[in-house]
Amino acid sequence: MNLDIAALKTIKRPDLLQMYYYLRLTRTLEDRITALYRQGRIVGGVYTSNGMEAISVAYASVLERDDIIAPFHRDMGAFLVRGITPGEVIAQYLGKRGGPTKGKDGNVHIGDLKRGIIGFVSHLADNLPVATGVALAFRLRGESRVVVTNTGDGGTSRGDFHEAMNFAAVRKLPVVFFCNNNQYAYSTPLSLQMAVRDVVDRARAYGMPGEIVDGNDLAAVYLSAQGAVHRARAGEGPTFIECKTMRMHGHSEHDSAKYVPRKLLEEWKQKDPIPKAERLLQELGYADEAHFREVEDRVKKEVEAGVEFAEKSPLPEGPETLEGVFATEDEVTR
Template sequence: MDKQRHRAVSVGYGYALEKNDIAAPYFRDMGVFLIRGITAKRIMAQYFGKKTGVTGGKEGNVHVGDLNYGVFGFPSHLADNYPIGAGAALAFKIRGEKRVAVACTGDGGTSRGDFHEGMNIAAVRKLPIVFICNNNQYAYSTPLKLQMAIKDVAERALAYGIPSRIVDGNNVVEVYTAAKEAYEIARNGGGPAFIECKTMRMHGHSEHDSAKYVPRELLEEWKKKDPLLHMETYLMKNHISEKEELDSIDLQAKKEIEEAEAFAEESPYPEPGDVLRGVYATSIEEEMS
């Protein structure tokens, strides 16, 4: 099962988008990729560095996107997504298109200069963009209190004149509703919004990180707020789904992952020459040949 357990953020804001909108997700937002139609097979092949992966084998990580599906490639510079998303929103505004952009970063990303640049230009030009912050309490090993001297990340939006909201980042319905409302305001000329989604990183930064620096009691506390358990309870309590249906969805998801794994295993690695495809510049030798 997904150990990251803070997918409620990406699933919530991803589902609330319209088809022609555009997303600049960050590296924990695979939910957005799947919702936009980038398949589990392509994502798995990406991790395997295979030719069938999203970058055709150029990269074996999640710093990817596919504009055919309205997803910008994540550049890895943390809050860079904010100015990139703002650029897309500026284009929508100039062309008079009723589209919105959404950009996401982590709590740590909001301490960087690119966060400021993205927020500021969006506010000044009243751009149709919604900024999401996945506040999972840690930036690698740095806890929030060593990252900023304020209680809520949302306070940072005040400095730009951007309205903000704080939502339970483990409650997908809450994230969806807040995002949907903000998108509609932005789409209709009301300008940007900032949504802080409070959640918790339930394991290390990556597989190599044991996260010994995170107090166990904090993890125990957040375990009870697991977004999947929360959703299951919500669906059953409101008689939207029965247990059998949820179990069958779970099985279906496992099957999809197994199929994606097999697909990635069987896929070929890229050819050496593929390295020059899809890049802006080629070598002089390539130009001459």
């Protein structure tokens, strides 16, 4: 996607500034969680979206309150945009009652139907048929709501991906499929898991429009997501958006990622989405260095307040383990 100034100017200044804030919040929060992990405070894995934050921040930012997301394990930005607080996220990681699963899970399996978030289960691409099913429900009820879902490049090699894509395309359902192509699925590079060069080619096989976008460019992802969500809401069916990006850490914090060439990481470091967004904001005359420092201070304070909240939050008591396990009637019919 080639962005000209006229296209960029269609994004309202407050929206761009808000996305920049969420970009910084996501980075600062995940860095803090990584530090907690290294201090031995977190049991289990820590999967971050470091260097890829623009994708989930942007797609979540185009949605209406009633829309639904079915995210995957590198979508922290989307959780925050939908209103999950840093304190809740840290409490989740510490297994505390204050987390969205009330201590039932220790990482990114965050679901909250009140905030339009379908909980992610570990099985790759399982969220896609669920998203398609939700989109079918919207269609059958005559609602103009949209679902956005996301998976990794590796996830697109799973059968569930293809079933979801095919069904959604045939029925022209209001769902947008994102793919974070960060070039690795754990230690497997893209070239060893698919024979096509671009993941987007897979969408064309199902007769669905597909786009390639620079996943480190906040504005580009936003505009692409906006177009796709608009088409979905207008009854024109699903879109597949491949975001080219790079996984800057190991698969998880326990993985040193020695198998990733250092040169590749150095190249992508130059394309970090945060400085990129800052350059854009400056070029458009929307913000300056002082604003960036203000946001930096603000998010640091918010994340530290989150750590305090999570530390104070109690561990769950026995009977609470059954709460929220089965959907209530209200949740099912919403």
